[in-house]
Amino acid sequence: MKVCKIDGCEGKNKALGYCANHYGKFKKYGDPLADHRKVRKVCKVDGCEDMCFGLGYCGKHYKKFKKYGDPLADHIPVKKVCSVEGCNDDHLSKGYCSNHYRKFKKYGDPLGVHTPQMVCSIEGCNGKHDAKGYCSKHYRRFNLYGDPLAPDHRPQKKVCSIEGCNNEHSAKGYCTKHYKRFKEHGDPLKGGKVFRKQCKFEGCTEMSHGRQGYCQRHYYYWKRYGDPTPIPKTKEAKFCRIEGCDNKQEALEFCHKHYTRYKVHGDPYFVKEEKQYFHSRECRAEGCIEEIYAKGYCTKHYSRFKRYGNPYMKSVNIPKEPLPKRLCEIEGCNGVHMGLGYCRKHYKRFKKYGDPFLVSSGSGELKRVED
Structure with missing residues (x-):
């Protein structure tokens, strides 16, 4: 492995025979042994060894120099x-x-x-001075017309044309009051203040409200019932039409309970069959002592019952007897059962008219048929 060519340096050669450290110095300063680290200066004031902060002074002397122009100044x-x-x-x-x-x-x-406080220079005017020796009113005239005493050319407000009435004009030459009278009576001088009378109902001290001379309460009664003192009508409570049931009616003269039965099952007397509860935990199939799994049978017999309809049937080769189709309960009707014991035709009639024998004629009247 090549090492740095600087004596005493065993760093790995990177480029030009130098290690990374010396090659960096050589590339930056032109000398691989250069040491250009900054040496922080101290304050140039004699006897002060604090680090330099600015302009050759430490923080304390720089502050004095900036404030008083002399780093040694001691100004109070x-x-x-x-x-x-x-x-x-x-x-x-x-x-x-x-x-x-x-x-x-x-x-x-x-x-x-x-x-x-200065006042307006116009004789007889004590208004507060605004500008050029005039108050705001005279200064505005001076500014507009060149003369502070010039007449005001603003349009005057129109007043009511009725003699003696100085109210502001509203419409057709009249003020609001006279125009309202003119609109109601055709004459601005007709009408006037209307004083409300006392309610004409005997014993009532309220003021009349409606045109009939009644107060608000009695007028309401008169308008709704035709009599200012109606006798409140008490509604008789209606009970279920099922004999022995004292519950209040809800619909079709049935209480809630019987109406629900009639709506769901078509019979207000319908009572759902009670569930059979098997207190014994043994299979109800004869001779089987296995624990119950579902509907009173063990797993084996329940599987047969579910598959063949008979918990004792074992062989799958025995042809399964087709279940008889349920027919309509109407005598003489062989239609397949659809709902509530009726075929499609009779169920539709029962659902629409409440009776499986009612049909609608061409004129819209209901008639009874025997089919």
Whole structure:
């Protein structure tokens, strides 16, 4: 392995016979042995060994040099006071304290006093001075017409044409009040204030509300029932039409329970068969003592029952008897059962009209058939 050609350096050769360290110095400074590390200077003030901060001074001396122009200066700031004779308040600006500076700014003189407010120069006008010796009103006229005494050319507000009425004009020469009367009665002088009467219902002290002379409450009763004092009608509670059931009606004169049975099963008296519970844990197939798996049978007999419909059937070679088709319960109808014991035709009639024998005629009337 080639090593660096610098004496005493055993670094691996990288380029030009130098290791990475010496090759870097040679490439940067032209000398593989150059040492150009920065040496931090100390403060140039005699006797100060602190590190240089700026302009050859340490932080402390640089601050003095920047503030006073001399790094060795030892200035104690003197508190400035107001330049007005006899005033020892702290200086604020332009040689004055806050009090005298405010007077100087307002009146141009630190010893100035409040002068009385200027008024308009027009004789007889005491308006506050605005500009050029005039108040705002006369200055505006002077600015517009060149004469502060020029008449105001702004359009005057129109007033009501009724004699003695100075209200502002609204429409058709009338103010709002007279125009409303003119619109309602055809004459602006007709009408006037309408005083509400007392309710004409005996014993009522409220003011009348509707045109019938009743107050709001009695007018509501009169408008709804035709009588200002209706007797509240009490509704009689209706009960289920099933004998012995005291529940309130919900629909089709049935209570909720019987209506649900009628809606689902077509019979309000329908009662779901109770589930059979097998208290014994042994298979109910004769001679089998295995533990129950489902529907009272063990795994073996339940599998046969599920497959062949008979828990005792063993051979799959025995042809399976086709299950008889369930037919419509209507006498004389051989249609295949669809729902609620009816075939498709009778079930459709029952669902639509509530009776499997009702059909709709061409005129829309229901008639009973015996098919």
